[in-house]
Amino acid sequence: MDYRYQEWRDGLHNFNDRVILTLELCLYMRHGLQSHVSVSRMISCLESFRGQKFPAVNIIFRAYCHFEALNNTEYSYSCVICGFFPAVVTMDLHRSRGAKLEVSELKTPPEDFDGQHNIEDFWDSVHLEMISQGFFPSSSTNPFVVHPCYEHWAPWIGKETRKSDSVLNTEFKKIPTSETEGELSSVTADRLCDELLKQNEATLQHLCKSCGVEASGSRADLIFRLREKLKNQQTYVNVYQSIWGASGGWSVVACPHGIVYSLKFNLLTESPRDFADLLLSWKHFPNVCLYDSAHGLATHTNSRVADNPPFHPHEGKPAAPTKENLAKAVCRKLKVPLPWLREKLENSEENGHPITGTSHHYALHDKLHQSNTKDPHDALRRVDLVPELQDYVKSKAVKHLFADMRKNSYFLNSMAPSTHMFLMRNLIEYRNAFCNTQLMEIQLK
Template sequence: MFYRYQDWMHGLHNFNDKVLLSIFLCIFIRNSVQDHVSVGRVHSILQKTTHVPYPKETEFLHAYLHFEALTHHDYAFSCLKCGHHPPVVVMDLHKKGVFNMAVSDISEPPETFNGEVNSEEFWETLSMERIATGLLRIGDTNPYTLKPNYENWAPWIGRHTRRSPSLINTEWKKVQTTNTLDNIAEIDMTEERLSDELMNLKVADIRKLCKACGVGTEGSKTDLLSRLRKEMQNRTAYDKIFQKVWGASGGWAAILCPCGIVYSVKFLLRAESPRDFTDMLFSWKHIPNICIYDFARGLATHSNLRRPEAMPFTPFEGRLAESTENNITAAESGTLTISLPWIKEKKMDEDDNCHPVTGSSEHYALSDKFHEANSKDKRDTLRKIQIVPELAGRVNTQAAEQLFAGMRKNNYFLNMMSPTTHMFLVRNILHLQNKEKNGSMLSKIQKNLGHPKTTINLQTDLFGRLVVENRAPEMTRLHLIKPSKACWGKPLTRSQRKLMAQVHSANADDEVALVGSIVIKQKDLITLTNLCEVEGNVLNSCFCVLQQIALSQNVDIYPVDSHTIVTWLPPICAHPMDHLPRNCSEPVSRDMDRILF
């Protein structure tokens, strides 16, 4: 009788009845990979340290991947802060993350293929390929092996973010020879990027590339590059040049929230184009309101051409304002400002077919500061992120670049793997990084709240965002309040507007607030509209709260009665302590840290 030992409770993981790894070793390898140390290097280090022969390096790698495939990972790919449907996303390509693949071996899909692939079945097959490796005998063929092909090649998107398990992948359309408007936009964009990469090559390498493409090899570097650029107008020659410069596959495209959490990842078989990001966005349940991409114009144009009846990027074709001369001039000079308050707070009156988090149906394709010069079209100055005060300086537009900077340290071992192994391990690495970032974010929130565990309850709302269920009567902790200029021009929140509406609807003599022993009536707050005649009780209430905030942070201040200040304060004070009113009810000390008037 065939018997297979598989009992993790004893701390062992059985790979193939010959190689058994301890769970501790599996976790050690996982953490090593997260710190950019390959499984092969771990294998070598352990063997040198213990002076004991280990299984072959390939078998050792498959044993670890077998462990990860049998581990219950949810691969949620969602941020605790932004939720399942982030209104702002950053998109970019990790062009150096490739796997070896012969493009000539990929045939076009059947005519009946509509571009939809069941992602759950595809990624389940990738996991089963890892699991079956431990069950096969020598010489057996793995029945779950997948080869790169257009009709069964799916991206990964979190189950709450995607509209359904069936995701869109129209990558085979990039091989079409007809230059439709959207294809021309794709070619223009990728040629620019490829030209930049060609500039970094040595002259000898460029000559070899020219020879492989049937282009003249004489002349200077500039002459060679000029010939190659002209040759790249032909799609076949472009693919050949791309393979020589970039590698076999087209890298992998990612969509992240500004917090750095990966939401979507797509492993490209061919050169990147806006089509790849459009495929992922069209697979989302709700397209983000703001898409930050280094080729924003191409993304908006391609998406609107593919769905002209819906026009995904509107208004102004995804620009922030109408492309008039005045707006373009103002954007170039830095004087144009377009406020989008629904980024911070959901619209009270929601638009039709709106994003559930913002309540807005507007969709913009913007470029960050470091890629503004990529476009020669003056109208693209209206895509600058600095134009929007809710985004400028507040959104990390380099989230993708920061992710790729870390992932580049893994390319030395990931790029040597087969396509399916490469994809399986990259998704696993990104998932663990997402978990670590979410865990760090959760710890920081719990620390900042400063509440005992019995008074707060952290939960996720309908959209997957982390919210605090308040069980205590007071949620604002005075010792956590810090001075910030950013709040000066900040609009009122929805709850604040509701409170103000209640105050305005009350009668003039109705009591609307109580601060310490000071009673505020409705008619007192009306004086806030005229700063020259503000009611003293309102100012005294503010001073009282400020004193409580200061004392909670171990800062001594003395709030002087506002009525006394108005009638007594001289125009110029040599030292505040020398001019304090002598009718104060509390003693005055020169050792106080600060005096607040």
């Protein structure tokens, strides 16, 4: 008879009857990952310190994921100050790639598929894959591996924040050519050039070769040549797919305190559709959404719910798009107070937000991205139009969030998509818990 030793009270975690970790080592790896140190680096240090040879790092990492999957982690994804329904959210993309994700292999879903996913079923299947690793020698023989597909690939939204266990992921609708052209048009050449400046020399050389551009010279020379080539549509598409992320990337919705409320691992290039999927799955739509393509988000989301457009009034602008308001906004002389951001309305409106009491919803540019737009009407979407929002946008918490996420890319991007998803959600959960503890300490003081 096979017997599986699983006595946690002894301070041990059994992975596969051959590799057994102490709980202290498991917790050490958890804290190490929170400090952006990969499991391979931690094990390498321990081997050097102990003067001993440990089992293969891949096995120890799988054992750690096995440990985390068996923990009773809540994944509540909410802020102690904003509650389950923040009135103001910041949305942005964390660009990353699933190393083993081949978009071309994704099958088109059936015609009757509506993009609804059962969030609990999906994440239970991801947990089952992590747990079953202790019973199968490799992923090739594991029948519980979760493969990327349009029909079974759900985001994560906290239980109290989402409407129900049925959430949206409509990435399969990005497939048609007409839709793809729409996504491309939302990213200007200037924004692509800004992204080029952030790339290392090796990436720029690879881009130059793929676009038929001379790949020798300094980094500045490479960027200059690519900028000139962007006028060509094919070069533009190549650079867009390489830099902006043809696959992978995390759509993130966070409150002004840097607490993550929603995570979505994109199979295809990020677009306003991904954030619309998340927001339309929320129980209460935020009153103010800060996003780098605010006009695209408002237009797309309103088109999805044409009978009751979420972004209103004025299609999500704080002021009516009159000539007078536009002229004042361009000169930065227009101010639109939203007092309900500071104090809830005495008489809540119908379908009003539980925190503010109003049913108004606005899509605005944050200060980092408001200069990217070329549409003069987007002057009415500047965040500095609203005096009450200035305290929100001054917060560095959201900047720190994405800086922290980038520090983990070097080890996350080498993982299989399902493992990448599992560990990212896990890392963000513990980061949220740490930030909430700090916020509580500040409030108590």
